[in-house]
Amino acid sequence: MTFEPTLDFARQLDAQDPLHAFRQQFHIPPGPDGQESLYFCGNSLGLQPRTARAAAEQQFLNWQERAVEGHFTGNTPWMHFHERLTEPTARIVGAKPIEVVVMNNLTTNLHLLLISFYQPTPTRYKVLMEGGAFPSDQYALETQVKLHCLDPDDAIVELVPRAGEHTLRTEDIIAKINELGESLCTIIMGGINYYTGQVYDMAAITQAGHAVGAMVGFDLAHAAGNIPLHLHDWDVDFACWCTYKYLNSGPGGVAGAFVHERYADRPDLLRLAGWWGHDAAARFQMRKGFQPSRGAEGWQLSNGAVLTLAVHEAGLAMHEAAGGMEPLRRKSELLTGYLEFLITRLDLPASRLEIITPRDPAQRGCQLSLLVHQNGRDLFEHLMAVGVIGDWREPNVIRLAPVPLYNTFEDVYRVGEVLAQWASQ
Structure with a gap:
């Protein structure tokens, strides 16, 4: 697929996504502005299904x-x-x-x-x-x-x-x-x-x-x-x-x-x-x-x-309701590929930021690990402050995981926006 760095493109992908409705089956934690956060930390803790409490x-x-x-x-x-x-x-x-x-x-x-x-x-x-x-x-x-x-x-x-x-x-x-x-x-x-x-x-x-x-x-x-x-x-x-x-x-x-x-x-x-x-x-x-x-x-x-x-x-x-791993994997590859596309087009030098997760989709899952060589902790704190929930791993890696059950392409676009603002500073 040829990706585009626009909100309209992201929303188009969401409109075509057969799994899009599953997001409504999960509780999305609020961000600092009271709106839904951009939750990219399913590789540490998945979100709560709305059915869990009743179960x-x-x-x-x-x-x-x-x-x-x-x-x-x-x-x-x-x-x-x-x-x-x-x-x-x-x-x-x-x-x-x-x-x-x-x-x-x-x-x-x-x-x-x-x-x-x-x-x-x-x-x-x-x-x-x-x-x-x-x-x-x-x-x-x-x-x-x-x-x-x-x-x-x-x-x-x-x-x-x-x-x-x-x-x-x-x-x-x-x-x-x-x-x-x-x-x-x-x-x-x-x-x-x-x-x-x-x-x-x-x-x-x-x-x-x-x-x-x-x-x-x-x-x-x-x-x-x-x-x-x-x-x-x-x-x-x-x-x-x-x-x-x-x-x-x-x-x-x-x-x-x-x-x-x-x-x-x-x-x-x-x-x-x-x-x-x-x-x-x-x-x-x-x-x-x-x-x-x-x-x-x-x-x-x-x-x-x-x-x-x-x-x-x-x-x-x-x-089970999503149809098992095959449809989830198809969406996962697109979500992670779109995030990679948005980060790569920032054109940052490797001395500042590297994606250390393999570029081959067959050699990765949902997660992208960003090796941040300069002020990585500051970037992580900034992401959290604006409602992007990721994961920090010492000494200088930020892990972002777009999960197909509840993350959207618009989520990925919004994270790309935050990173673009940081990159321009």
């Missing part, structure tokens, strides 16, 4: 009227509530229902999965991750390695871009996998790097990892609900994600996990166990001896927090 209120009412019987009676028995989310979750991450479960929070799930999929030996003990990964991943891997009495400085190998580049090349990732060879135990990378917004080639990484005998998993915090995923077809071993970004489940909302179906009937696979992961048919017999449920549900620990599950169900319903 939680229904469970408050069930608790009020049914008390403990709410586990077994009513139209949403709590005993099986998490199962209501299985199929829509599987569609979002490209999995079979048996391969996914909604539970816990992201880092909890990462630890639970690493117990099973990072099992080092004296010769195969290395773990590969991207350098500068989100701190939770760094801390999780550091402590998992220590759990096996290994030295993190020796066991953890970090991938870094080439000198003068901001993102990783797939050929360099694969070369490092081949170099580590039989010493490589596990690969755990973000599906999308939180800082740069780069989408990694998860299929190629998985294939290369398996070729040297390693387990391969992904933290999909910035990918789930943002880009199309095909975890089953890519042959990924394990994955986990949060749901409060692009899936709009609320701050600290429940998370998800994926375990490939080849492990569905592997009760021998080491894991940390809890009552809710025990075989459902025998769960209430209350006997010793853990027998895991089939599939990803066998990694559960405790019964789900129903209030957060209900809110998450409301968020998932928005994705």
Whole structure:
């Protein structure tokens, strides 16, 4: 598409947008002038669906009227509530229902999965991750390695871009996998790097990892609900994600996990166990001896927090109503492309501002990361002061994420206007 830097053009795109009406299904926070803000921070926290409050209120009412019987009676028995989310979750991450479960929070799930999929030996003990990964991943891997009495400085190998580049090349990732060879135990990378917004080639990484005998998993915090995923077809071993970004489940909302179906009937696979992961048919017999449920549900620990599950169900319903990831992805590419166009036409020198997110739409999702070399924090504070809600990441990156469910092309145009005013100073 040939973009134009005009308000009329932006409004024309909105008029043609089949997803435009979904914006009305979300609460848009007010800006400093009392009007709707320009919310470009869905990569940190998605907006509240208007249906979320009623979904939680229904469970408050069930608790009020049914008390403990709410586990077994009513139209949403709590005993099986998490199962209501299985199929829509599987569609979002490209999995079979048996391969996914909604539970816990992201880092909890990462630890639970690493117990099973990072099992080092004296010769195969290395773990590969991207350098500068989100701190939770760094801390999780550091402590998992220590759990096996290994030295993190020796066991953890970090991938870094080439000198003068901001993102990783797939050929360099694969070369490092081949170099580590039989010493490589596990690969755990973000599906999308939180800082740069780069989408990694998860299929190629998985294939290369398996070729040297390693387990391969992904933290999909910035990918789930943002880009199309095909975890089953890519042959990924394990994955986990949060749901409060692009899936709009609320701050600290429940998370998800994926375990490939080849492990569905592997009760021998080491894991940390809890009552809710025990075989459902025998769960209430209350006997010793853990027998895991089939599939990803066998990694559960405790019964789900129903209030957060209900809110998450409301968020998932928005994705389902929009037709799933394909139409969302089509709009996302246009929104992000329009934002890139407006920033690029400012013609700023790289010494002042760079877009460090890949220019290839296939290598990015909603997010553009702006590396601001001069007074970046001042620019961020100015954006916030005029009602543009983005995200600041030290030392000098502003992340802007136009989300297809609720952002408009006019939103993008307005952000471009603010940046143009700043650039002219």
